Amino acid sequence: MMCWVPFLAHRSGIKAIFYVPVSSASVGFLLSETASIESHTNGPPGFPPSIRLYKHVIRRLEVFDSEKEVGSGLTIKQRLRTSICESDAIGFKTCRETEGPYIEYIENNFKKPVLLAGPVVPKPPSSFLEENEAILQKDQFQELVLGFEHSGHPFFAALKPPFGSEIVEEALPEGFKARTQEKGVVYGGWVQQQLILSHPSVGCFVTHGGYASLWEGLVSECQLVVLPHRGEHYIQAKVLSAHLKVGVEVEKGDKDGLFTKEGVNEAIMAVMKVDSETGNEVKRNHDKLRDFLLSKGLEDSYMDGFVQKMIFLLE
Numbered sequence: 001m002m003c004w005v006p007f008l009a010h011r012s013g014i015k016a017i018f019y020v021p022v023s024s025a026s027v028g029f030l031l032s033e034t035a036s037i038e039s040h041t042n043g044p045p046g047f048p049p050s051i052r053l054y055k056h057v058i059r060r061l062e063v064f065d066s067e068k069e070v071g072s073g074l075t076i077k078q079r080l081r082t083s084i085c086e087s088d089a090i091g092f093k094t095c096r097e098t099e100g101p102y103i104e105y106i107e108n109n110f111k112k113p114v115l116l117a118g119p120v121v122p123k124p125p126s127s128f129l130e131e132n133e134a135i136l137q138k139d140q141f142q143e144l145v146l147g148f149e150h151s152g153h154p155f156f157a158a159l160k161p162p163f164g165s166e167i168v169e170e171a172l173p174e175g176f177k178a179r180t181q182e183k184g185v186v187y188g189g190w191v192q193q194q195l196i197l198s199h200p201s202v203g204c205f206v207t208h209g210g211y212a213s214l215w216e217g218l219v220s221e222c223q224l225v226v227l228p229h230r231g232e233h234y235i236q237a238k239v240l241s242a243h244l245k246v247g248v249e250v251e252k253g254d255k256d257g258l259f260t261k262e263g264v265n266e267a268i269m270a271v272m273k274v275d276s277e278t279g280n281e282v283k284r285n286h287d288k289l290r291d292f293l294l295s296k297g298l299e300d301s302y303m304d305g306f307v308q309k310m311i312f313l314l315e
Contacts, residue, residue: 002083003072003074003078003079003080003082003083003086005083006018006083006086006087006088007086010086015088015089015310015313015314016086016087016088017087017088017089017090017091017115017310017313018083018084018087018089018090018091019090019091019092020090020091020092021093021211022211022232022236023092023094023099023102023211023232023235023236023239024092024094024099024102024103024106024114025048025051025099025102025235025236025238025239025243026231026232026235026236027084027090027092027102027106028043028044028047028102028105028106028109029043029044029047029051029235030061030064030077030231030232030235031077031080031081031084032044032047032105032106032109032110033081033109046105046108046109047105048101048102048105048243050238050239050242050243051235051238051239051242051243052238053234053235053238054234054252054253054254054255054257055254055255056252056253056254056255056256056257057231057234057257060230060231061231063076064076064077064231065077084110084112085110085112087112088112088113088313089112089113089114089115089309089310089313090106090110090112090113090114090115091114091115091116091117091306092114092115092116092117093117093118093119093120093211093215094116094117094118094119095116095118095119095293095298095302096116097289097292098119098218098239098244098289098293099239101243102239103116113309113312113313115305115306115309115310116302116305116306117302117303117306118298118299118301118302118303118306119215119218119219119293119298119299120215120299121215121216121219121293121299133158133159133160133190133208133210134160134208134210134229134230135160135161135162135163136159136162136163136229137162137163138162138163138164138165138171140162140258140259141159141162141165141171142171142172142173143258143259143260143261143264144157144159144227144259144261144264145157145159145172145173145176145186146173146176146261146264147260147261147262147263147264147265147268148184148206148264148268149176149179149180149184149261150261150262150264150265151264151265151268151269151272153183153203153204153268153272154183154184154201155180155183155184155185156184156185156187156196156202157184157185157186157187158187158189158190158191158193158196159186159187159188160188160190161188167188168186168187168188169188172186193205193213193216194216194220197216197217197220197222198220202222203222203223203272204222204223204224204225204268204271204272205217205220205222205223205224205225206225206226206227206250206264206267206268207224207225207226207227208226208227208228208229208233209226209227209228209229209233209234209236209237209240210233210236211232211236214226214236214240217247218246218286218289218290218293219290219293219294220290221290223247223271223272223279223282223283223286224240224246224247224248224271224282224286225247225248225249225250225267225268225271226240226241226247226248226249226250227249227250227259227264227267228249237249244285244289245281245282245285246282246285246286246289247271247282247286248267248270248271248278248282249267250263250264250267251263251266251267271283
């Protein structure tokens with residue numbers, strides 16, 4: 001983390017903006033001045049409610065306060081906070097309508113202007129492309145695909161081979177391929193998910209909770225299920241499931257962080273089962289939010305505001 005960049009910019013008479021590639025909720029939860037290991041369960045004092053993390057996630061987040069960079073002696077949190085605090089403004093790819101309480105918290109906590117670029121959802125491409133994703137342990141990989149099978153729905157899973165396997169085929173549960181060959185595909189590469197999500201036959205999107213994937217899911221017509229994989233994924237999953245209530249998170253063990261095929265199936269069925277109360281609620285909320293995100297002029301309005309605030313910084 002190049003926390004020296006703002007200092008160099010200022011020495012050259014240049015304004016510095018810290019543009020963040022994750023949600024504002026993640027930044028506020030993890031990097032506020034009062035954030036600590038003890039506060040990681042519910043967030044720091046004054047943080048908007050609805051985000052509560054598993055114990056296993058809290059253990060993983062200890063690296064923010066403990067691991068130090070060779071040479072500088074600064075922790076990850078210290079480097080990130082230095083970058084933010086020494087910058088003239090903070091930028092996010094989001095809008096107040098989706099993350100308003102978290103943006104307000106950051107403004108109050110960091111005392112910096114916050115520049116919002118809007119959702120900046122890319123146009124669907126015309127070809128399949130590869131992109132990076134999360135890698136699972138073999139047992140969790142098997143629980144995931146078995147959960148897809150148990151849902152009874154046709155499925156297409158684009159997954160990287162789990163740790164210890166060269167190809168996805170060798171990691172599949174015994175008999176899985178024979179049982180699902182007429183209704184499911186597990187593909188060992190990466191596909192451009194926007195093309196798939198826009199297909200009329202696709203009704204549910206199970207995502208790891210990466211920020212870009214969440215935006216692509218929000219502007220799709222698919223029901224959303226989140227299976228977070230690492231730190232900020234868990235916070236972003238809570239924003240989607242507990243704050244916006246536009247999707248369902250797969251339940252994991254509080255201490256070990258493991259999910260089961262039953263948990264995957266339950267989350268999928270919660271949003272896909274006909275007349276499901278949860279499914280109907282998240283669909284209503286998702287439909288309303290999607291219509292807003294795709295409304296004419298939204299992107300231009302936010303980008304214009306972003307540029308105007310940058311100009312204001314120079315005055």
